[in-house]
Amino acid sequence: MTRATRRYSAVPRWVIVLAALGACFTLLPLVAMATRVNWGDFGALITSESSVDALLLSLRTSVSATVLCVVFGVPMALVLARTSFPGQRVLRALVLLPLVLPPVIGGIALLATFGRRGLLGHTFEVLGIQIAFSTTAVVIAQTFVALPFLVVSLEGALRVAGTRYEAVASTLGARPTTVLRRITLPLVLPALLSGAVLSFARALGEFGATLTFAGSLQGVTRTLPLEIYLQRETDPDAAVALSLVLVVVAVLVVGLTLRTGSVDAGLARRPRLAVVTPARETHSAADGS
Template sequence: MSSPQHSGVPRWVFVPAAAGALFIVLPLVALASRVEWSQFWSLITSESSRAALLLSLRTSATATLLCIVLGVPMALVLARTSFRGQSLLRSLVLLPLVLPPVVGGIALLYTFGRQGLLGHTIEVLGLQIAFSTTAVVIAQTFVSLPFLVVSLEGSLRTAGDRYEIVAATLGARPTTVLRRVTLPLVLPGLAAGAVLSFARALGEFGATITFAGSLEGVTRTLPLEIYLQRESDPDAAVALSLVLVVVAVLVIGLVRGTRSDAP
């Protein structure tokens, strides 16, 4: 049996590396070992589970579209322009990555809630956002948007702007350059960011339950359903948790695929 190629890496490094891998893998193995496989399909297809899964898929897809609509311009501004306060703006954009989700939920509640900064005005117009499906989408977008911005900004900086300069020199308008040159060039990065945003939205819990609550069929997404089933039906909670693990593995595979296709 040939030894692994390590390119000068000290042999002792493999010991903590293996320990770290076990630290990640063992809990997943333990989770899979607790699944009641004979009842797995019935557990994940119960009425409440199906409602939560479908709601999660629908809201996560909507949140991903919002991330693309808002995140692509943000990444372009951060990667292709220079202005005073740009570093501060980038820090604020990345804030949801390190902010506890429940804090983000409270911030959204005091922005769009009935007594919030914008909520009172919105309610006068006959709209109520907090504790609705719209609130779920907003919460998911809030926590997912940085993933798309970071991924796309990195792709834009790596690709450089030489092709865009050439296109502009040949007389192409800025919008044409963006549509025909810039976006096709960074499409793998955009796809990877969109997939990551979808995965983050699908697994969102803290901001959602704080801002949207847990109403079955309205705001109770799959992570909330797992949390509630943990006490009343542990077998269902384990089965649904495994579903999210499988989705996460598929997402990682998609991201790696889009990265490997990058020029």
């Protein structure tokens, strides 16, 4: 390797300077927050009854919301990526709308749908089911804002992966459900896992829609972001300590997402085996006959 080759960099120096400034802009607030933590009372601040209740509620509801995102998001991504129909672009825009809507507007929309006088809420009230201002409302609000993250991740992966493996499996006689289970899902499994993790992180940090649609009742609807907001007025030290806890959880989630992406290449090779296997079985059967 020559000296000129060693000195060459594909990134101009001014780009590196701007990247460093952007990194400082992101990291300095976190460092400043860490310096404000009362480390002597940190354990007591994050283990109070209200804080523990809020953390446990956030974890439970976020897991439930993530499950719903997978249940509904996978079919939505498949339909958007593998089919073509009139109004598809409009539907995609509406599905992704919660990404750009202020969360409080999402909460108002959910109230208009599931509130006591809402589009569906009145029917539920007649049946004796109250959704608004309940733990169920927290899960619905979190699912509403987190679902687009999974749909975007998975639809993009499906489009990049293409349909060549699925077409081969179909010509070998595999049914659509078998193709989905043996070919499509293994092919985009890293994207599915990444989207699920991102959805969990978004649900965990949800604030505006939850406050508007579910309220703030300790142990029922008061999640960790709501607890931090309330503590900010009465106990700033507790608010900073709980904020640090949420930051640590977010860092772990991001790390898990990156870890999931690192196994992308290994998982992506699995569908090829699923395609080749039926062909070998077909040839073996023909030889035997």
